Every structure is written in C-alpha cells, then in structure tokens.
Amino acid sequence: GGGRAAARAGLWLALLVLPFVLFVVYPLGVLVKTSLVSSETGEVTLRYYRDLLTIPRYLDKTWNTLAIAFLTTGVSLALGVPLSFYLWKRNFPGKRLLVTLLVVPYMTPNYILALAVVFLFGQNGLLAFLLRALLGDxxxxxxxxxFFTYHGILLVFIFHSLSLVVFLVLALLSGIETDYEEAARSLGASTLTALRRVILPMALPAITGAAVLVFSRVMVDYVVISLMGGHRYATLAVEVVNRFFGYLTYEHAAAMAVFLSGMTMAIMYAYLYWFRWRGGA
Structure with missing residues (x-):
C-alpha cells in the first residue's frame, strides 16, 4: 500500500542522493576541513586563506586565473554573439555544414586544440611556413x-569557447518567431534596431548562460594552462595540482580548491537566481 510506495520512493531518493554525497559533498567537506585546520597544531585557522591574499606567488596565480577567464569570456562573446545572429539571419549554401563544424572544437579535447594551435600558429607551424615560402625569407x-604567452592560452580557450557560445545562442534564436522582428519593423524600426531592441533582450539568457559556462570552465582548467602557459602564466588550478602532487602542501592546495569551487558555484547560483528572477519579472 501507501507504506510500501513511500519506502520505494525513499529508496530511489537515497540512490539518487548517495552519489551526490559521496562525490560532491564529502570531497568538498574534506577540502574545507583541510583548509581550515593546521596540520602542525590541529587548531582552526584562516591562515591559508589569508596567504592567498597576501603572498605574491598566490596573488599572481589569482590574477592570471581571473584575467584569462575574463579575456576568454569577453572575446568569445564578442565573436560568438554576432556570428550567431548572422547564422540565424542568413541562408547560404553550406550553412548547415558550417554550424555542424562549429560544434567540433567544443567536442574536441583541450590538449588536441592546444596541439592544433601550435601546428597552425607556432614559429614552425603552418602559418610561418606559408609566410616564409611566400616572402622567400x-x-x-x-x-x-x-608557447608560454597569453596569446597561445587565449587562442586555445577561444577556439573551444566560441563553439559553445554560438551553439547556445543560435539554439535560442532558432526558437524565436520572426513575428517579433516584423512587428518592430512595421513600427518603423530598422533591422539593426529591431535586433538590438527586441531580439537581443530575448537572447540575453542564452548569452549570459554561455558567459557563465565559459568563465567557470576556464577558471578551473588545468590542461591548457599547463601546456601553453608554463610557470609564468600558471593559474590557481595549476597551483592546486602542484601543491597536492608536487610540494605536498595540502592546506594551501585545499584553500585554493575551496576558493575556486566557491567562485564557480557562486557564479552559477547567481545566474540561476537572475534567470528565475527575470522569468518572474
């Protein structure tokens, strides 16, 4: 009867919650505990978080993390949003194939994209080879x-993130009826004004969502920074791995991991709150 149904529902709920507890809540709890308890004295301390804000080495890593994340997000949106609108408005031969190909970089592992950037834009890459042959030099x-520059890091991240921006924004635009734009134009608005005043606000959730995903993804990336940035442009994610597996200083690594996790979760929850508020407004 009702008791058996309730027990079955409770069992299914437990099966759903258990993996979340084991693989999310428990590891985060261990990280928080490690970051707050001194391994030397066993006392609760904020020293490791204070070090993140005072020691130049950690400040540099924090700056690199935020700078690369903001630059990647900004450039990806600046290129991806206009491209999405262009693909939405224009029909031309090969459009379907182009849209399909744009998704490929996002599905490609980052280390392969890093190799592609080196093969294309490195000093011994395809572009250099063609210019030498063309100019005879x-x-x-x-x-x-x-290698070991912002240029290489950003190229890899932008190749990867641009696909996500176009995919999300174009998916939303494809569901918008043309009646909205036609109504605006019938009231005297130009095509550009109709897009800016009518369509762009409707696409804002997808644009903001893409920005959040790109920013959060770049903040916690390890592979691209390790391959293309080296020590000079190392981020907090790289420093976490180095501290855990290289220097074995777990407390600082845990503090950085908690900081990164807190930042990404705060950004995601802020977006979800804004999205819900906007939907209810």
Whole structure:
C-alpha cells in the first residue's frame, strides 16, 4: 500500500542522493576541513586563506586565473554573439555544414586544440611556413609566440569557447518567431534596431548562460594552462595540482580548491537566481 510506495520512493531518493554525497559533498567537506585546520597544531585557522591574499606567488596565480577567464569570456562573446545572429539571419549554401563544424572544437579535447594551435600558429607551424615560402625569407619569425604567452592560452580557450557560445545562442534564436522582428519593423524600426531592441533582450539568457559556462570552465582548467602557459602564466588550478602532487602542501592546495569551487558555484547560483528572477519579472 501507501507504506510500501513511500519506502520505494525513499529508496530511489537515497540512490539518487548517495552519489551526490559521496562525490560532491564529502570531497568538498574534506577540502574545507583541510583548509581550515593546521596540520602542525590541529587548531582552526584562516591562515591559508589569508596567504592567498597576501603572498605574491598566490596573488599572481589569482590574477592570471581571473584575467584569462575574463579575456576568454569577453572575446568569445564578442565573436560568438554576432556570428550567431548572422547564422540565424542568413541562408547560404553550406550553412548547415558550417554550424555542424562549429560544434567540433567544443567536442574536441583541450590538449588536441592546444596541439592544433601550435601546428597552425607556432614559429614552425603552418602559418610561418606559408609566410616564409611566400616572402622567400627562411629566417622569418612570426611577431607572436604561442608557447608560454597569453596569446597561445587565449587562442586555445577561444577556439573551444566560441563553439559553445554560438551553439547556445543560435539554439535560442532558432526558437524565436520572426513575428517579433516584423512587428518592430512595421513600427518603423530598422533591422539593426529591431535586433538590438527586441531580439537581443530575448537572447540575453542564452548569452549570459554561455558567459557563465565559459568563465567557470576556464577558471578551473588545468590542461591548457599547463601546456601553453608554463610557470609564468600558471593559474590557481595549476597551483592546486602542484601543491597536492608536487610540494605536498595540502592546506594551501585545499584553500585554493575551496576558493575556486566557491567562485564557480557562486557564479552559477547567481545566474540561476537572475534567470528565475527575470522569468518572474
């Protein structure tokens, strides 16, 4: 009867909750405890968090993390949103294939994208080879390097993130009826004004969601920074791994991991709150 149904529902709920507790709540709890308890004295302390804000090494890593995340997000949106609107408005031969190909970089592992950037834009890559052959200068060097520079890091992240922005924004735009734009134009608005005043606000949830996903993803990335940035442009995610597996200083690593997790979760929850508030407004 009712008791058996309730027991079955409770069992299913437990089966759903248990993996979340084991793989999310418990590890986060261990990280928080490790970051707050001194291994030397066993006392509760905020020292490891204070170090993140005072020691130059950690401040540099924090700056690199935020700078790379903001730059990647900004450039990806600046390129991806106009491209999404263009693909939505225009029909041309090969459009379907182009949209399909745009998704490929997002499905490609980051380390393969890093190799692709090196093969294309490195000093011994395809672009350098073509310019040397074209100009007849065997010693020609490109004016930028992709190894251990912001350029290389950003190129990989933008290749990866641009696909996500286009995919999310174009998916939302494809569901918008043309009646909205036509109504605005019938009232005297130009095509550009109709897009800016009518369609763009409707696409804002997808644009904001793409920005949140790109920013959060870049903040916690380890592979691209390790391959393309080296020590100079190491981020908090790289420092966490180095501290855990290299220097074995778990407390600082835990504090950085909690900081990163807290930042990404705060950004995600802020977006969800804004999305709910906007839907109810």
């Amino acid at each position: 065997a010693g020609l060097r490109l004016p930028f390097d992709v």
